[in-house]
Amino acid sequence: MSVSEKPSLTILMGAPRGFCAGVVRAIEIVELALERYGAPVYVRHEIVHNRYVVEDLERKGAIFIEELDELPDGDRPVIFSAHGVPKSVPAAARQRNLFYLDATCPLVSKVHMEAERHHERGLQIVMIGHAGHPEVIGTMGQLPEGAIILVETPEEAESFEPRDSSKLAYITQTTLSVDDTREIVEILHRRFPNIVGPHKADICYATTNRQEVVKEMAPRCDMLLVVGAPNSSNSQRLVEVAKKSGCARSMLVQRAHEIDWSKVGGVRTLGITAGASAPEVLVEEVVAAFRERFEVALETIETRKENVSFKLPRELRQAAAQ
Known part of the structure; x- marks a missing residue:
């Protein structure tokens, strides 16, 4: 098919999208631990909810486990995921004299x-x-x-x-x-009129911002794709928000090869965003797949800037500075 024969498609790119500061910090903790302590480094549960990220860290030397009893005795570090852990987990680590790093999002x-x-x-x-x-x-x-x-x-x-x-x-x-x-x-x-709430809303800035841009985009879209994992809560919520905001054809995709092209017929304006644990490379992969089939015009819909960052654990700050 020549370029001139491709149907036209406008892609609205949501901004902000993808990695939040907590996810960036968690991945950086694993990468710096591998640099500083060498492989293997163990990680309890998926560090963030994204298979691409997990598999990339596995290639670098991370070993993912479900529970601490899978961890062999020795001096290898273990990292707790960005989602946080019950108090019983660090207590069990201390009991075994394990060296652990906590990647819980602040x-x-x-x-x-x-x-x-x-x-x-x-x-x-x-x-x-x-x-x-x-x-x-x-x-x-x-x-x-x-x-x-x-x-x-x-x-x-x-x-x-x-x-x-x-x-x-x-x-x-x-x-x-x-x-x-x-x-x-x-x-x-x-x-319960006397119920006590948080001083500041618990829903994180990144979740709020990504939902906000989806609300802006959805009414203009024939279809909206959220790049993210099925077990990612914030990604699933983005699909729900898109549907409620006027784009009934909204769905989650993990990778470009998952796109059901039979459902893309008649789409002239497509929205694309990504959950907070989805790397930008996967968004680029999806856009590239549409470029193969359509004459694409990109438009960014940005509702706010993000400049949040979180400190690394003290044990790794020195390694990061070097």
């Missing part, structure tokens, strides 16, 4: 600290989040069992019965849909 750590402060004040805590997500497991594992009650839906927020409605606080998973969370928070405030 914004997740902020939620952990909030939960501890509420607990010290004698408040029962409601966590808005998704059961089974590593971040939720890690946050609920900061306190004794039963101290945090998980609420996933508006219906659960309506039916939840606290021990004492005057001693109640809430926290949220950082990667949720801003709008869905707002609905649950409004229900909790209506039912």
